[in-house]
Amino acid sequence: MVSGAPRVFVSHIAGVAVFDPNGDQVGRVRDLVVTLRLKERPPRLVGLVVEVLTRRRIFIPMTRVTGVESGQVITTGVVNVRRFEQRPTETLVLGELLDRRVRLVETDEEVTVLDVAITQLPARREWEIDKVFVRRGKGGAAGLRRGEQRKALRWRGGGGRGETLTVDWSAVTGFSLEEHGQGAENLLATFEQLRPADLANMLHHLSAKRRAEVAAALDDDRLADVLEELPEDDRVEILGKLEEDRAADVLEAMDPDDAADLLSELPEEDKERLLALMRPRDAADVRRLMAYEEHTAGGLMTTEPIVLRPDATVADALARVRISDLSPALAAQVYVTRPPEETPTGKYLGTVHFQRLLRDPPFTLVGSIVDNDLQPLGPDTPLPEVTSYLATYNLVSAAVVDDSGSLLGAVTVDDVLDHLLPEDWRETELHGPVGVEQLPEDPDGR
Template sequence: MGAAAPRVFVSHLAGVAVFDPNGDPVGRVRDLVAMLGLSGRPPRILGLVVEVVSRRRIFLPMTRVTGVESGQVITTGVVNMRRFEQRPTETLVLGELLDRRVTLVESGEEATVLDVAVAQLPARRDWEIDKVFVRRGKAPALRGRWPGGGRRSGEALTVEWSAVTGFSLEEQGQGAENLLATFEQLRPADLANVLHHLSAKRRAEVAAALDDDRLADVLEELPDDDQVEILGKLQEERAADVLEAMDPDDAADLLSELPEEDKERLLALMRPREAADVRRLLSYEERTAGGLMTTEPIVLLPDATVADALARVRNRDLSPALAAQVYVCRAPDETPTGKYLGIVHFQRLLRDPPFTLVSSLVDSDLRPLPPDTALPEVTSYLAAYNMVAAPVVDAGGSLLGAVTVDDVLDHLLPDDWRERELHGAVVPDLPEVADGR
């Protein structure tokens, strides 16, 4: 590492791209692996946890890192693609050190770790943690210094590693604010990957720190076992709030994994309207159109205009599949609706004037699906008509919901596909490569 950049704070490394000597991308940094010593010496950084294109997490020894500069990491040599497995003597810097409560040796005060800095030792490729950025006191994190710059509770300061103790102690109730700040821009699927690879203790702490909407989005991307584990560690009222924030079909899938008593207790805590949608989905067989559908498609009344439709389509919370078309129905316009009239595709909305009534643009040639339509028939329907979503209508002609292609794919893939995806594609074990661990 050059003299102009003697150290790097680890929060600045989260998500940084890793390149080989030819400039080809290897992956992105997701964590650093350290070995905490008992002698009080600064911990040695063993390597980086790098997420490669297949979403597999691999270990990159620090001896292979030739540069950390301009927001990128340069590596050399052969990269071992074996999946990273944390050893008992190893500590994940981002996942386990940030937000820890430690003690300042000089004053005996408690402090919270906001960040740590790593530095390369002179004339070597070895790296170590040499600085710790902490905030004094037990109070919630405060911004900036106290007036006058006094050394009071809430002050943030950078100290030597040897100036703090407590990293090796088991801690209950560790916060997650600073860890989450390093991954703030991640998509839900990528943040789910981060959670999946944390310990069960840290996973619960991070989940507790996420707001309901963000946690709901992340839960939808996790394997069933992780979903059940996280939900089970939330207070029941909070668990019900998170279920309400999830898409109804995903909430129904999660609740179906729980014992009947737990499922009913959580449904009773949910708002009646959201609970009714989920109960309706739970009443259908899992691998049918009714069991796959979402109950929240875009529904418009016949007198709505193209401008009204486009305003609804612009909702950033909608998935691309749900935003691809709107469903025109007679009142009421919440599922189950009044009589289903047909769909209007997004492209058609772009071709007509804003004042045009959607009822004049309805495509009524496509037959809707009954709720008991089996999964293979749903798949064939989407493929035959090049659709990304299909209406589900009951025998009385009311729209119940819509099946989207992503819901169909979830059930066509192997049951453990999320687990496989979070670990990356299966590749043969490679010959053991010395990694310095």
């Protein structure tokens, strides 16, 4: 970008692809790093935090960025793949500046930061923040619905619920102060399209303070999905900072097996208190799972597979499979049992795989096409046997049945993988080249 070119608002480059000069993708922008300066001087943009294909976060100095546009970032192609570590003098734009409450210098009025703009200086490849997009009023973006937040980020005009305006960096004050109770609505709106695993990765790299603020701003279902993807320490930390009623609601929204895993990491007193606040049915499912050894089919299974009576039709089965909240592994097959249809069920009759459902007419009864050739797993089946069972029969999920023949749940391949990988696999990042040349020493000293 040359002098006089339009400025770029950071919400427009959050998550965009980063390319080398040959057009090969290096990764995606997850944040921008600035250093705050004295005497109202605009912050200097020192580099980008880029998530490469291995989900490692690296630092790319702005001296190695040749172009910044709304749709892409171009680099010199030579980067250091060492994991990014924030320095005490550095500030993350998306993680720490958005949603901050600051004051207009002229009127001393409190405003909320919705976005900031960066521009390139005439000399060399130096960048700085020159504009701040704010909303008047203490509520800022917190009082807006999520769709309005997105609109506010994309539209740099006034109107709406509280006037919005773009001002010079020198026209606001308060960025250098630590803020308590900082919101997270605009940060979340910026990354709204992230998958739960990617949002969890972003959350993991925030400070404990910002992690708690972002978690508080997420709705229960979204937070439940993210907690399932976080390392153990982060999950316990976040759950512990929620109000107990909210924590119980989030646990109810989680898959029962994941909720059981999380609760098992808490002190007994906290665990029982949260279980008492949960809906009786959800608490009963979690208690049942916690009764099994962790590395057994009973400890691994989910209690919410697709269960149908034998007189249900193929059309009924396909309608259940289409439910968007189901994981691909759970949607791969339905389990046929005698009533009741909620686990633990009546007598388990067998399984109907998704491919078979596609081959038969919609009016066909699932009881007539059930596959009962395979012996189901028992709840005490150890993890190595569960793994061998899935691999031998090329399955992505398998029924777990008790001695009386009732279906207790289903073990899915993703839960098996979670327990086969090292305990810290969510925190461990892959090492080595990422398709770009690695420098032995970064010019920025990192």
